Amino acid sequence: MKRVAVIYGGWSSERPVSLSSGRQMAEAARQAGYDVVEIDATRDLARQLAEAKPDAVLNGLHGPWGEDGSVQGLLEIMGLPYSHSGVLASALAMDKLKSKAVYRSVGLDVAEDRRVTRAEAAAAHALKPPYVIKPVNEGSSFGVLIVREGTNSPPQELTGDGWRYGDYLMAEEYIPGRELTVAVLGDRALAVTEITTLRDYYDFDAKYAAGGSQHVIPADLPARVTQAAMDASLKAHQALGCRGATRSDFRYDEQKDRLVILETNTQPGMTPTSLVPEQAAYRGMSFVELVAWMIEDASCQR
The missing domain is CATH 3.40.50.20 (Rossmann fold)
Structure with a gap:
């Protein structure tokens, strides 16, 4: 055994x-x-x-x-x-700025961004509002701040001793629209899920608290957008050099017909509200089968 x-x-x-x-x-x-x-x-x-x-x-x-x-x-x-993924792919995907450089190199659409220090982002607007401040190397939306249009001052949450998410940040263009995500297993994109929440954005509580968000699978999208999201998730997975299971997140701006990749998660969650198990189930794979697939995929890496 x-x-x-x-x-x-x-x-x-x-x-x-x-x-x-x-x-x-x-x-x-x-x-x-x-x-x-x-x-x-x-x-x-x-x-x-x-x-x-x-x-x-x-x-x-x-x-x-x-x-x-x-x-x-x-x-x-x-x-x-x-x-899951190896050393280099894991490091690249975790660094939001470096992963976006990889996305650009293979023709994926990404939001405008700028690397800033915490002091710079607290002293003056890093981009023209609306924009988003993100820690470079965090997950689960920890430390994400949205600066709304018309906001006069930069985010003051960055000042003081309460900030726990590092001194190097990414300021990123705010992309309006629908929140989409696509899981990849090996060489196959599974489905497109749309995530909706009554919260300001898809934050930690929306991700993991019961009732924090709703997942619509398959997302109600034009077929060409569904295919574009699935193609982009697989392209990101391959460009980063990932293996096993990943999940890529997108925003789709319907008014501009623009699909923007935000990030690729190389260690996607496996909780009761997690998205990868849902997409696997949608494709006929139980949670037990999914876990067994990941173990056998790991065993092939010798």
Whole structure:
């Protein structure tokens, strides 16, 4: 019986999401017939893995260290096959500015952006409002600030000691329109989901709180837009060098008929409200089958 270490938790701001994702993946892996060892990752993860002696690692970590190439590098050094993307693809996708450079290189439409320090963004408008401030290396919408049209001053949330998301940020053109997302498994885009929420934007609570958002699958879009989103998600996955499961997020501005890619998630969530399991189910793949697919995909990486 194949022994699988499911690593989750960790110490990033996305720890609560990772705990939920990892525990559910561990249970699904058991149902699929694997010998599962659950590991709440610490900074002594190498020892934890050495003691577990797994045949493969199912990575349920989210955020810095878990999905930015750091843990992936450790697993490479230890010679352990692991799920999801490798070192370089993980690092590229986690860095919003670098991933957008890759998107541009393959002809994908991206929002205008500018790299700024926290001090610069707090002192003066980084772009003409409306625009968005995003940490360069965070997920789950942590630290995202929307500066509305007509706002006189830059976001004051960036001042003081309460800011926890680093000193280097991206100011990005605000793209109005519909929130879309597309999952990729291996070499196949699954579907297009539209996400709606009553909140100001698709923030952490909209993503993970019960009732925080509604997912419409398949999204009610013209066929050509659906195909364009699926093609773009696969192109982004391949251009970044990703493997396994990813999920790319888009905004579609109907008035301008403009489809803009925002980012690619190399460690998409696996919680009750997560989008990748929904799209897999829409394609006839149960959650247990999805987890087993990720484990076997990891095992092929030796």
